[in-house]
Amino acid sequence: MKAIICGAGIAGLTLAWWLKRDGWDVVLVERDDGPRAGGYMIDLFGSGYDVAEMMGLLPALRTAHTRVAELSYVDHNEHGEGGIAYSRVASVFDGRILSFMRGDLEQALLDAVKGRVHIRYGTSIKQVGNGSGVTVRLTDGTVEQGDLLVGADGVHSRVRELIFGAQERYLRYLGYHTAAYVISDDDLGRRVGDRFLMVGVPGRQAGLYPTSDGRLAASFIHASPDRGVPQDPRQALRRLYGNLGGLVRWTLRQMPEDGAVFYDQVAQVEMDYWSRGSVVLVGDACYAVSLMAGQGASLAMGGAYVLADELRAGAGVGRAFNAYERRMRPFVQVRQRTGRKTARWLVPSQHWRMTTRRMVLAAARLPGATAVLRAAFRPMQDSVVERPGKARAA
Template identity: 50%
Template sequence: MRAVICGAGIAGLALAGRLYDVLGWDVVVLEKAPRPRAEGYMIDFFGPGYDAAEAMGVLPWLRELSHPVSEAAFVDEHGRCRARLGYDRFARSLNGRLLSIMRPDLELALRERLSFAVDLRFGVGPARIDPRSQGVRVTLTDGSVLDADLLVGADGLHSTVRAMALAEERRCVRHLGHHTAAFTFDDPLVHAEVGDRFCLTDTVDRQMGLYALRDGRVAAFAVHRSADPGRPEDARAALRHEYGSLGWLVPRALAACPPHSRVYYDQVAQADPPSWSRGRVVLVGDSCQAVSLLAGQGASLAVAGAYVLADQLAGARRVEDALRGYERLWRPVVRDRQRAARRTARWFVPATAGRLRVRRAALRLAALPGASRLAGLSTAGRRRPVLRQLAVASR
């Protein structure tokens, strides 16, 4: 059996490893970018993806690449802390099963775990998709042709595979009224000031967060309210325009912001296509289950969703049955997280000073004994079957 996976991000790499290592499939991974993505922000990795990473044997490498974070600190324009949330309490609420890791490092760990037998190609993607009775023919942007038993769209929120084979983007993507960006820069003063904290501006309508990385760089994360679903031609100029009024260390971060090509910038949105598969074409990761950064578990769901899909392919007699089983099992989990994100959207970046004060009060309450357990469960969503239960639910 051969699988062609479009997208060498978290979901695509996780699925490629499972299909080759466990099922023994011939796997080709296509990535339209010329090289692995270096841009991205720090993520809190926990939940079903953590369980899947442990089952896949990649968890020790993720621990090595993770960053210790003592707290999330919300600071005013002078750098004074207005509210904080200790990571140790959050980690205890999850029984210690929590890592803070840069998104590109998570991709690196999954990529380096791939067998050399997996054909990983950069700078190429799908140009045409032709269904066959027992498979798919994919014409690539370089003119070559691949025949596969399964085509996987793991190519993100703006999926080309989804647009070609299932539904156009306007039917699948729900914008949540925010834009987000991430970049890294060098500044020893900022690095020393941030230390082992995740520092965020305590501000209305827009927020910038800073992490100090172990190699001396600083990672910046930004999110602001915007009704415009488009993306700017120059991300650096847009960031300087949107965040130029903020104080504290933000002016230094903006001054050191790299050019447009080295800045990650996108809308905050969710993916909810009418169906996750058609024939021998299936979606995985953000192409079908983007929950947005407001939910906080996109990377975790990407790894876990790939795990469940591979498990269904291993246990079903027909590929089509496996694809339906995967969506039936995993879509309710994703929708739960998407609903949670929409409920909390107005508090993620408060639109008024009054809501900002309410958020500060809520964070102070979260520091009380027992509250961290409730916060952990709230972040994880309603209780769902653990991954190993999902993996055998249809057997």
């Protein structure tokens, strides 16, 4: 059996690993010219942590883990406005949480499949013949044939567009834009230390935190009534965040060139069906929960694992696709709802919400708060991997 996977990101590489392990031939088609470095910080827990553990990735991911001591909100002058110790969050997850740059996770996945699957960088999918099996014409003019095609190509999926139609039908815009980039600055690094610093005013929030390789990652989220991404995102960032104090201004001054700045609308993907014929979608392509839910990578890995699991059952491609969707959908729906609610508190647009958030963070430092936090985070820890101890990879 042969699988063609479009997108060598988190979902695509995870699926490639599991299918290869089950004896499939796998071809990955990736639009970028090579592995994507950097990105933004990802917290991996729940399904993602369980799947990474089964794949034997935890040692590499622990090495990449960024040691942040505290998430601190500061004002324009870097005076503390409250925060929470990372150890407190980790204890809520019983230590089963790791934080690293998206590029580190993709590199660990890539190392796990290297030499075992064929990755075709710098090309994409132009046309799909979808029946019993698929014939895929690539943008470089070549043709691939396989038993199935998987769209693991993210929120703006090309496979989804080709098979299910224009993205406007499926993207639910949450009212925010986000951006991220990585810089090197030793002085600034000393100022930030081991904190994840957040500077915010209603409707805008900038973050700065250390990476495990000694650099700094900057992230931005702001409310925007317009879903359209600005023509010049770098200029938009300077305009929107230039008045958030010296720390942010300095970070903006060091913004890298265009290609190294991630900028996108914050959206979820909602679809009635995730497959058609021999084509199926996985990860953000069909069920993006958005950064507001903070679990997209975990669900991308979880979904890839479940899809491979159902294909292994051998009931045929169509049945496997349906069973995968049935297992994943309830997890996705809960997290999408949570993401929509959380947005108002992660990037409050009103002063009263910012004040309430400060009070909640202060309360989280009180003795006994861990039990409350544990209850609040419980649904986030649910995993699509049932009884991980019994489902270990060989």
